[in-house]
Amino acid sequence: MSLREEVLTRVKALLKDRRVDGVLGLSLFEKEPVPCLFEDPFDVDALVIEPKWLLAKLAMNILKTAPQEYRLGLVCRGCDDRAVTELAKRNQLDRNRLTLLGIPCTAEQARKCLCSTPYPREIVAGERVEGMYPMNDEQAQLFLTGSMEERMKRWARELNRCIKCYGCRNVCPICVCIPCKLEDDLWVKRGHIPADMVSYHLIRAFHLSDTCVSCAGCTDTCPVNIPLMLLQVSMRETLKSQYAYEPGLDPERVSPVLTEQEKGEGTLFQEPAWIDSLRGGS
């Protein structure tokens, strides 16, 4: 049985057994994929699983507007799974109302997204492929290394193109604020492109520093091809090396930038090396 058929069988069973009221996935409409909320098992034959299409935010919005007792199934990939975890941690969706049908990404998809974990925690079918280390990617290296001046020039060239479509924010499964700081004249000057785009992208990137699930949605949707997800790489590496924390992997663990001080840290017994950034000898 192909991966699609296995998912299809599962979705049908879920709907038939009334374990969920609807399943969010992709369906073919005039030969092309669109998101679809399947509520009738007979419609499920139109279900497809490609291409990779972020659905976590849609699922969140469905649950937010649906009646309290509505239960939803979601055909999801690794990034959707992590996004659901992060959204649940931030009270944006009720994990008990959501049944995940996890499928793994292909090696090629993982490479495209520079994804280190291209599979959900539980998969219903298919084979996992190993993820990749973002810094091994040539383009990523180009953007993340070099002297400060080189980096500045490279990013200036990229960010200067921004047309302020808000697409990166709109597709981001984690960006849920209404209103959003990026619409606030205080933080990002209104009515100009790209005048304040630096604030826009740095503030946006930092807001996601401990929540970004590396879905690559921002890069994919950017009409002017800014490699936005590369802004996250170094912060993610820092979180990983300093706190062994990766967003979306552990539903129980609170982000280290929000938690109480951990044992030993900042006390007599262990002092972080970065007490004073000048003394650090950089």
Added chain:
Amino acid sequence: MNLNFIKTICPYCGTGCGIILQVKGGRAVTTLADRSHPVSRGGLCIKGWTAHEFIHHPDRLTKPLLKKNGKFKELSWDEAIGLAADRLKETVKAHGPDAVASLSSARCTNEENYLFQKLIRAGLGTNNVDHCARLCHGPTAAAMAYALGSGAMTNSIADFSGAECILIIGSNAAETHPIIMGEIYKARDNGAVLVVVDPRRTEVANNADMHLQINSGTDIPLIDAMMKLILDASLENREFIASRTDGFTEMKEYLSQRTLEELSRECGIPLEDIRKVAELYARAREASIVFCMGITQHACGTSNVYAICNLALLCGHVGKPHSGICPLRGQNNVQGACDVGALPNVYPGYQAVADEKNHAKFAQAWGRDLSRKPGLTVTEIFAAAGTTVRTLYTMGENPLLSDPNQGHLMEMIPKLDFFIAQDLFMTETARYADLVLPAACYAEKTGTFTNTERRIQLLRKAVDPPGEAKDDFSILCLLLKAFGLKGDYADPSEVMDEIAALTPIMAGVHFDRLGTHGLQWPVPSDDHPGTRYLHKDTFTRGKGLFVVPKYTPPKEMPDENYPFVLNTGRMFSHYHTGTMTRRSPFLDREVDKPFVEIHPADAARLGIVEGGGVTVTTRRGSIETFARITTRVMEGSLFAPFHFSEAPANALTIEELDPDSKMPELKVCAARLEKG
């Protein structure tokens, strides 16, 4: 849960991006980007992302309205259609068919535009049908049709990414066609050189490798200089010129009359920079020229386009992939409206009304005798409004904001006997109408839009029109019936079949073929896959024609009383007259008040501060707006977007016309700036 995702096409600019409307309980609640769309590929601009916001706006018109004693009263559709038909017929009877004039719409579908011009031509017997294409690419259509044989963008959007050199003249695509700009940036990432010619330092200019900040309206001297330099360096494509063009000798002769120094002084660009750009363009294996309103909205707009065609022909950068002449169309279906004949001089498919064969063909197909006389253009219609033009019918147009010299329009329109406006909202123009017909927006109907790369794409109905509003297709069917014409089309696809039967370039276009990626015309037969780029082995007209341009400097130059050059145009978060975008809360918050761009030196001299109130005055009118101090404009220049009814830039502009295409000179006029 009643939740659907409807794939459709963005209603704003001519790029034709794919959007997915999320519809819940009969309301469009969100817009998603369509990841599988061939043009936008999952990206959208700020307007596209908010395309759902105005649909359910409380300002939408829901009932036909008739003005009595200066006040609008509701009436039934039967009464409204009856009244409209009666008044149109009365005018024809009393003053002859040419006393009726009409504006079709670049916002409506191909099918609707086709039915509209059919109603006017066959029902009323006049060719007085035009639309706002006049105000954007009228000169383009005229010049390119004459020089190359086809008035449309020669290549595809996807072609940009493979070019080696892209020359952008008078287009701020980053704000007006952001998704196309993305493709151009892709080319730059692939190593292409991006050169921008613009009097303003626009967004595009900021991202270019070279920016030639020319004097307003001096494109012809610049291009002429480039051509001279190319010839001097023997970089012209001799084989191409010899085998595929006419008129080169005359061209050479014309060029030899001017000196480089003179040309350079005229356009304000040092010769060295012109040389650099000329060589970049000529040496590139594939090179595209992108242009927009900065070229066309001049009194010598048509010649400007000729100049561009000349440059491309000289280097042979046309008729092949990744290079070509690319006018970017401003409205979602301005291409389509032209294609299906919403122009006074041509039937659908650019078949001239003056041509006897065409006349006979359409007269037979529509079963009526038709007028042989080309109709009036937009600008001519308003010039004649209240005099020879007695009744006006507009569909989805807001000329009061989009057309030049607003004050003049406001004087003329009340002189009409009867004015029918069909629109979504009570626009500035509709307020002047006698009869207002509530229409449906893009999300409420089925049909096709044709984007700037000639791609005919299917629009799908997502929600019902509000109240009693009807889609323009239904309204037109009712009117057609009232005039005894066929009005019982089952659905728009039947109209498209009729278009295909009459229009050779769209002969193979049928709804069932458009499902996935649409079709790029020419589609001469049912099995033709569509055309990615035009003029492949031969030009549509046979050979490409060098046309000697007639340069006229801008009509109104700054003087003591009006020391500034005023330029008008668009900005990224609003669209045209703002009827849709200014009713979208998100877009309106992004920019909620009008502004005029002023150079810091000018601002300092006049004591103007950022955000402060200013008055801009020209010989035609005056607006109160707010200052934006920026070096985007040169010293002595001003730029004002025209989206704002509270400060309509077109109250200032001049209606000086391009003699060939009747395009007004919207880009240059002399203005005075005052604080407060």
Added chain:
Amino acid sequence: MGNDRSIRCFLCRCHGEISRVIDLDEVARALKSHPGVRSLDVRNSLCLEEDMDVLASRVEDPDATGLVLGACSLYARGDRIRTALEEKGISPDTVEVVDIREGCSWIHHGQPREATTKAIDLLRMGVALQRHRENPDEVMVDPVREVFVLGAGPAGISAAASLVRLGVRVHLLDRAKSPGGLLNLVKRIAPEDVTSDEYLSQKQQTIFASNGGVSHYPGAKLISAHGSAGDFTISFSSGKTEHAIRVGAVIVATGAKILMPDGLYRHGNLEGVLTGIELERRFKAGQLEGNRVVFIQCVGVRDRKRPYCSAICCIVSLKQACQVLDVDPQAEVFVLHRDIMCPGSVLEKYYRDAMARGVRFLRYEQDRPPVVLGDENVDSVEVYDALTSEMRRIKADLVVLSTPLAPHDDAGRIAELFGLNRDEHGFYEVRTLMHPLETKREGVFVCGSARWPVLGRSAVLQGEAAAMKAYELISRGTLAASRLSTYRERKFSLARVDHEACTGCGNCVAVCPYDACSLEKKEGALKSTVNLIRCSGCGSCVSVCPNGSIQLPGHSAMAIGEMLKAVCEQGS
């Protein structure tokens, strides 16, 4: 606030201290044209009465919404100017004191031009801050003049006694049947050398003679605790009855437990291996057998699992060693230690006296601990002497294991009930340095071994200190929440949530060091809510709120943004 041109500025020459370096005329010129500034005056000394009167009279202008004073630092006279103006009826929320003396003229005395530029910047920042200051939230608290004391050990009893002497009604709750806590287990108390009865009798008399001033609930169990500083509701059971009381402050004096060695040094399977407290029991019963006694220090403590010094064990062992010698002066007493911790003159003397009486001290190393030998009874202790670097075998009849104090097993539950933090060892966490009895929960104080192992003497002192802290809180009369906190020498801005914008993500709840933020369901969605009494205005919540829906009205993001703008704008 935030009207245009509504700020009145006053610059202080400070009799030349400021004007000698900073060109105040230029500053005045620059500020007068600044949007938001309505008027500007330069005075000689804003802190003196005459100028103060001018300030006060000028502010009667109904259109002026704020004052910005260019003067000295808050720590110099700035704060005092504000206080003095408050006495004249001008709310401190409307007065911004900008330090252009310590923070400018004095540190840039060699650079008058730069100092002038900087002064202009600083004042513009002050104007920006004042213009964007919103009226802060406020809530008033009327403290209940009763105090809850949890635990009737030396700390709790002292606290209760001190309070009742001040006429405060006290609820004293203890899980034991009789008061005294750990002291009840001890024969005599070090270093005072008295019995526990003697030790606490006076205080107990005070308590029980107070005619109901103290309600004592022995054998009680805590059920719940709600409320905040000034007004807590606490319910508990005592015997078969349940009680619910309202108090203004809480003193946690639950003490600590004595750690049992859990098989270490063969305790439990070898006759003669005792813990210190078991030895006390024998002393009390008068059944001490054997005269060769070896004390082993630091048992189960100062290791990886309990990396702390329990602080009292050395003194206890010294006391017991001397008590052994009291019974039998011929006894051979060894103390095997890793370090002897006897800080201060009293305890040092205690140590020297023990040494003089013949107690022998021998240092062992942590990684080579002593080994207790014997078949059924203790025979000897083998130990590696760290000083002489040789193995020694010491004959012994008794081996006494000196075990530390450790947190009570239900410390976690109590911490949860009162919202306290515990340190990494499990003791209740108190605020650092200057506030050693205060917890993160305003109005809850911790004393005695509940916060850290202490001798009886310290427990008593801490109990008395905690009583004073509690008294200070409940006796102040009606209080404004913005002045409630221990730290609120100045008025603080309390956090405020814009419920429409709040997404309910809970970041603020996670970071709030005072548990002042909580999520509540409002119209079907979770929204953050601030407990104003708990909030101390630190601003942690503001910096983690993803969309700025929580703000300190007195120091909003808008104000900081405008201040940054003021810095950038100059010279450009």
Added chain:
Amino acid sequence: MTDRTEDSGNIQVVLEGAGRKIVVFACTWCALIGADGAGKKRISLPATFRVIPVECISRVEADAVIRAFTSGIDGVAVMGCHLGGCRHNGANLRSARKLELLKPLLDTVGIDSRRLFTSYGTAHEYHQFAQAIESFCSQIGEMPPVSAWSRSFVRAMSARGENE
């Protein structure tokens, strides 16, 4: 560190970093007291820094730091209490972690994390404050102005040679 008081007659005008703008977010419990102390001692310091007092450095939004850089401020110092010695129950440790996470981002885009100076606990006393400020100001003085960064955003070659 020698005291450069007026009395010593050893006044040294520090010109390093002149023209740069530096903002110091100073915790009222530590760094602000240090700043006050430096003032009382009349230590000569570079005049490029502007202090913004905050209740606790946990109030400092990373967004505000970003905003500062993007609006042309060359250096931002965040000076708070000792980690573990915060008046607000360890609030500054979380804040420190957050700002620490901002540094890789600043480095990624080439703003350079050395422009963000974080100091915890060194500034309570005046000479420590003075030393920290002086070394930070001189470090910023050696770096290009941050506006060079934003200026690089306008890369187009204009024939008229105007630059924003």
